[in-house]
Amino acid sequence: MTMTTIRSVRAVMTAPEGIDLVIVVVETSEPGLTGYGCATFTQRASAVHDVVERYLSPLLAGRDVSRIEDLWRLMMANSYWRSGPVLNNAIGGVDMALWDIKGKQAGMPLYQLLGGACRDRVDVYRHADGSSLAEVVASAKRLVASGHRYVRCQIGGYGAAGAMTKSANAESSTDGRAVDPVDDRVPIDPRRYMALATEMLHHVRGELGPDVELLHDIHERVPVGELPRFAKGLDDVGLFFLEDPVPPDQSAWLRNIRDASVTPIALGELFTSPEQWLQIIQDRLIDFIRVHISHIGGITPARRLAALCDAYGVRTAWHGPGDCSPFGHAANVHLDFAVPNFGIQEMYQPAPVMDRVFPGVLTVTDGAVYPPERPGLGIDFDEAAAAEFPPALVPPKWTRTRSPDGTLIWP
Numbered sequence: 057m058t059m060t061t062i063r064s065v066r067a068v069m070t071a072p073e074g075i076d077l078v079i080v081v082v083e084t085s086e087p088g089l090t091g092y093g094c095a096t097f098t099q100r101a102s103a104v105h106d107v108v109e110r111y112l113s114p115l116l117a118g119r120d121v122s123r124i125e126d127l128w129r130l131m132m133a134n135s136y137w138r139s140g141p142v143l144n145n146a147i148g149g150v151d152m153a154l155w156d157i158k159g160k161q162a163g164m165p166l167y168q169l170l171g172g173a174c175r176d177r178v179d180v181y182r183h184a185d186g187s188s189l190a191e192v193v194a195s196a197k198r199l200v201a202s203g204h205r206y207v208r209c210q211i212g213g214y215g216a217a218g219a220m221t222k223s224a225n226a227e228s229s230t231d232g233r234a235v236d237p238v239d240d241r242v243p244i245d246p247r248r249y250m251a252l253a254t255e256m257l258h259h260v261r262g263e264l265g266p267d268v269e270l271l272h273d274i275h276e277r278v279p280v281g282e283l284p285r286f287a288k289g290l291d292d293v294g295l296f297f298l299e300d301p302v303p304p305d306q307s308a309w310l311r312n313i314r315d316a317s318v319t320p321i322a323l324g325e326l327f328t329s330p331e332q333w334l335q336i337i338q339d340r341l342i343d344f345i346r347v348h349i350s351h352i353g354g355i356t357p358a359r360r361l362a363a364l365c366d367a368y369g370v371r372t373a374w375h376g377p378g379d380c381s382p383f384g385h386a387a388n389v390h391l392d393f394a395v396p397n398f399g400i401q402e403m404y405q406p407a408p409v410m411d412r413v414f415p416g417v418l419t420v421t422d423g424a425v426y427p428p429e430r431p432g433l434g435i436d437f438d439e440a441a442a443a444e445f446p447p448a449l450v451p452p453k454w455t456r457t458r459s460p461d462g463t464l465i466w467p
Contacts, residue, residue, distance in 0.1 A: 061085045062116045065150060067108035069101055070442035072409045076101040076449060077381045079437060080108055080149030084121050084157060091157035092437050094350050094384030095149025097141050099452050107146035124154045128356045139329035144353045151354025152387050152433065159432030166433055170394035177424040178392040180403035181206035181271055187218045192256055193263045200268055203422030206296060206400055208271040211256040215244035215277035215457065219252055243460045246278050250286045257293045269296040276300055276467040280309040284316035296400065297322040297344055303467060304332045310341040322346045325375050337368050344399050348375035349387050362395040371399030378404045382414040386433040389418060389425050413441045
């Protein structure tokens with residue numbers, strides 16, 4: 057049997073929706089056999105691009121494309137210092153592309169290679185937002201009317217700045233996407249945010265009734281000492297989960313939240329290494345693991361993480377935002393079908409242009425994704441179309457937000 061080898065590894069940056077995406081393209085010695093993966097770290101996209109092309113490409117050239125686990129360990133060990141978001145995304149993009157290739161070689165959708173489907177559908181949640189209670193309710197009702205049973209509700213974007221200060225950069229959503237001020241001059245008042253969010257979630261529950269699962273993302277916008285009281289005040293809302301209350305360096309506070317509140321906790325968006333999740337999973341301080349798959353190094357480590365979580369009764373809720381390409385969303389969904397401890401899947405609503413750049417973008421039907429049928433990840437990539445949308449490559453503004461006294465908010 058002739059060995060199929062890696063011929064080239066490239067990174068392509070594109071921004072069809074104005075969000076910088078990084079796509080890894082792995083070409084093989086077998087004509088026409090190409091794999092694609094998501095390596096998007098939109099805040100530092102060009103750094104990931106350079107790691108892929110300057111370091112991983114020459115490291116991998118000529119190697120056996122089938123040895124995914126071995127190649128993952130090689131890429132991680134080769135830099136000696138490991139587990140940062142730039143390196144992890146570069147490796148994660150290659151790793152996804154290798155799994156995409158393996159599925160194409162087998163003629164199977166990836167979830168079949170990972171053990172087959174554990175469920176008939178993957179339920180997803182989308183975002184309802186607005187700068188007032190009425191706007192949030194209207195946004196949520198649109199999602200429910202389209203078949204969604206799980207809705208994440210925010211008021212005025214993360215930290216509710218859009219509900220406190222109207223500005224051109226803090227407009228309400230009309231399509232169910234999250235809203236967030238991008239002007240660092242708009243302050244976030246954590247105490248005002250907690251009051252607004254508490255009022256909003258109780259109001260939405262009253263409007264939608266008990267049959268819709270509600271979620272809320274704190275996005276690390278609350279001082280950790282305030283979190284137990286905030287979470288306790290939401291217990292009677294009956295949230296499906298409260299998302300990302302603490303940053304990774306303050307995970308010890310999860311015990312305080314757990315002691316005060318019965319609201320389930322989802323955490324992990326900022327995680328990049330096992331040291332950040334191992335203890336809190338073993339201590340059962342979270343209910344859902346919410347990592348961004350490319351940020352931890354791809355499908356290979358995500359499979360290990362899901363298995364660890366299963367042993368401790370923790371369910372998956374992979375991060376699925378706008379700064380994740382269709383390949384990243386597809387990787388999420390294939391894992392969702394294959395792991396026994398799936399919880400819920402965040403799903404971004406892509407603009408129509410995405411289907412031109414990424415033919416085969418996953419579709420949501422009545423609030424769920426059904427098993428993909430195409431081999432591998434099941435998504436294609438039109439590089440000519442992608443070239444029409446060059447990346448901006450500028451530092452983001454939303455991570456510059458401050459409290460009213462000028463203190464930087466530390467996510």
